[in-house]
Amino acid sequence: NDILPPGPPKLPIIGNLHQLGALPHRSLSELSKQHGPVMLLQLGRVPTLVISSPDAAREVLKTLDHEFCSRPALHGPKLLSYNFLDIANAPYGAYWRDVKKVCVSEVFSTKRVQASGKTRADEVANMIKSFTSSASSSSGVNLTKELLSLTYRSICRLAFGESYDIDIRFEESVCEAMALLGAFAGSDFFPNYCVGGVLDVLTGLNARLEKCFRGFDELFQKVINERMTSPRRPSKVEDITDVLLRMKKDQIRSGGGAFTDENIKAIFMDLFVGGMGAPAVTAAWAMTELMRKPETMKKLQQQIRNKMGNKGKVEEADLDQLQYLKFVIKETLRLHPPEALLVPRESINHCKINGYDIRPKTRVLVNAWAIGRNPESWNDPEKFSPERFEYSSVDYKGQHYEYVPFGAGRRICPGIGLGVAMVELALANLLYCFNWELPSEMKEEAISMDETAGIIVHKKHDLRLVPVKYVPE
Numbered sequence: 001n002d003i004l005p006p007g008p009p010k011l012p013i014i015g016n017l018h019q020l021g022a023l024p025h026r027s028l029s030e031l032s033k034q035h036g037p038v039m040l041l042q043l044g045r046v047p048t049l050v051i052s053s054p055d056a057a058r059e060v061l062k063t064l065d066h067e068f069c070s071r072p073a074l075h076g077p078k079l080l081s082y083n084f085l086d087i088a089n090a091p092y093g094a095y096w097r098d099v100k101k102v103c104v105s106e107v108f109s110t111k112r113v114q115a116s117g118k119t120r121a122d123e124v125a126n127m128i129k130s131f132t133s134s135a136s137s138s139s140g141v142n143l144t145k146e147l148l149s150l151t152y153r154s155i156c157r158l159a160f161g162e163s164y165d166i167d168i169r170f171e172e173s174v175c176e177a178m179a180l181l182g183a184f185a186g187s188d189f190f191p192n193y194c195v196g197g198v199l200d201v202l203t204g205l206n207a208r209l210e211k212c213f214r215g216f217d218e219l220f221q222k223v224i225n226e227r228m229t230s231p232r233r234p235s236k237v238e239d240i241t242d243v244l245l246r247m248k249k250d251q252i253r254s255g256g257g258a259f260t261d262e263n264i265k266a267i268f269m270d271l272f273v274g275g276m277g278a279p280a281v282t283a284a285w286a287m288t289e290l291m292r293k294p295e296t297m298k299k300l301q302q303q304i305r306n307k308m309g310n311k312g313k314v315e316e317a318d319l320d321q322l323q324y325l326k327f328v329i330k331e332t333l334r335l336h337p338p339e340a341l342l343v344p345r346e347s348i349n350h351c352k353i354n355g356y357d358i359r360p361k362t363r364v365l366v367n368a369w370a371i372g373r374n375p376e377s378w379n380d381p382e383k384f385s386p387e388r389f390e391y392s393s394v395d396y397k398g399q400h401y402e403y404v405p406f407g408a409g410r411r412i413c414p415g416i417g418l419g420v421a422m423v424e425l426a427l428a429n430l431l432y433c434f435n436w437e438l439p440s441e442m443k444e445e446a447i448s449m450d451e452t453a454g455i456i457v458h459k460k461h462d463l464r465l466v467p468v469k470y471v472p473e
C-alpha cells in the first residue's frame with residue numbers, strides 16, 4: 001500500500017507524455033504549481049518523479065543522494081557512451097565511482113584547469129581578432145555560433161593536446177550529438193515494448209545516431225592510435241589523452257573488467273558533449289541579458305575597463321578582480337541553467353520523500369530552472385539582477401539547494417571549474433574589447449528570450465550582434 005506522490009491524471013498508454021510540451025522545464029514547473037514540488041508523472045511506461053523546490057532538491061541531492069545517484073539507461077546515451085562506459089551516463093556502481101574519482105583529480109582538477117589556461121587564452125584571442133576585422137559591419141557576428149566554436153576548439157586542445165590539428169567538420173558532429181541526445185526517443189518512454197524501438201527506426205533516430213557515433217569513433221580512435229605510435233615528448237605537458245592512456249596502462253578499474261580504448265573514447269565523448277554546449281550557451285544568454293539591460297552592461301564594462309586600463313586583453317589571472325562579472329554569470333545561470341532539468345537520475349531502492357513512497361527505478365528530474373525562480377528563495381525572481389549576489393554567499397558548488405545549475409551530490413558536474421573559466425574569460429574579453437550594438441535588421445530576434453529545449457536549453461534565435469572596437473583613452 002504505497003503512498004505515491006501526487007500528480008496529474010494520466011491518459012491510457014501515453015500517461016502524461018502529452019503534458020511535457022516543447023519546453024518541458026516550463027510545463028513541468030506549471031504542473032508542479034498545481035501538484036506540488038514532489039510530483040509523480042507517468043511518461044509513457046516510465047514513472048517519473050519531478051522535483052521543483054529547494055527543500056525537495058535537498059532531499060534528493062543530499063539526504064537521499066545515495067538512493068538517487070544512478071542514471072537511467074537511455075537509448076541515445078547507450079550508443080554514444082559505448083554502453084555506459086562514460087561518467088555522465090554510467091549507472092551508480094564501482095566502475096562509475098572509480099572513473100569519476102580519477103577524472104576529478106586528474107582531468108578536471110584545478111591544476112589541470114589552470115594548466116590549460118594558455119590554450120583558452122589563445123582561442124579567445126583568435127576570436128577577438130576575427131571580430132576586430134568584422135567590427136562595425138552592419139550584419140554583425142553570430143555570437144551563438146562563434147561561442148560554440150570557441151568552446152569546441154578549447155575542448156579539442158584540452159583533450160587532444162596543443163599541437164592537435166583541429167578538424168572543424170567534427171564541430172558539427174558534436175552539435176548533431178547534442179541534438180540527438182535531446183531528441184524524443186520512443187525507447188526511453190516505452191522500454192521493453194517494441195513500439196518504442198519501432199518509433200526510433202521510423203523517425204530515423206537510430207540511423208542518425210549510428211552515423212554520428214561512427215564519426216566520433218573514427219576520430220577518437222585516430223587520436224588514440226596516433227598517440228600510441230608517437231607518444232608525447234617527456235618535456236611536454238601531459239594532455240587528457242596522455243592521462244587517459246596512463247589510466248589504461250595502470251588499469252584503474254577496481255570494479256573488474258579492463259580499461260580499454262572504449263573507456264577512453266566514452267570519456268572523450270563526455271568532454272565534448274558535456275563541455276561544449278553548456279558554457280557557450282551560458283555566455284550567449286549572459287550577452288542577451290546584458291543587451292536588454294544597458295545599465296548593467298555599462299556597469300560591467302566600466303569595471304572591467306577600469307581594472308584592465310589599456311592592457312589590451314583580460315587574462316585568466318585578472319579574473320579574480322572582476323567580481324561583478326562573476327555576479328553576472330551567476331545570475332545568468334540562475335535564470336538560464338543550460339541543463340534545466342539536470343541530467344536524469346534514477347532511484348535505486350524503495351525510499352520515502354516527504355512521506356511519499358518512491359519505487360526503485362523511478363526516473364528523477366530535478367527542475368533547476370524552476371528552483372532558480374522560486375519566489376520563496378529569490379526576491380523578484382524573474383528579474384535579471386546580478387547585484388543580488390553581492391551580499392549573498394549562495395553559490396553553485398552544490399551546497400545551496402535554491403541554486404543548482406551544476407546539480408549537487410555525488411553526480412555533481414565535475415566540469416564546474418573548467419566551464420566557469422571558459423565563460424568568464426570569453427565574456428571578460430568580449431566586453432573589454434568591444435561595445436555591442438544591435439544589427440540594423442532583426443533587432444527583435446537578436447534580444448529575444450525565446451528558448452528551444454533539448455539536453456540543453458538554448459536560444460531559439462541565434463544571437464547576432466555588431467562589435468564596435470573599444471579604444472582605451
Ligand code: HEM
Binds near residue numbers: 089275337404405409
Ligand atoms: C556552464 C557549464 C556547465 C554546466 C551548467 C553544467 C551542468 C551540469 C549538470 C547540471 C550536470 C548534472 C549534475 C547532476 O546530475 O546532479 C552535469 C554533469 C556533468 N558534466 Fe557538466 N556542466 C557544465 C560544464 C561542463 C564541462 C566543461 C564539462 C567537461 C568538459 C562537463 C562534464 C560533465 C560530466 C562528465 C557530468 C556527469 C557527472 C556524473 O554523472 O557524475 N560539464 N553538468
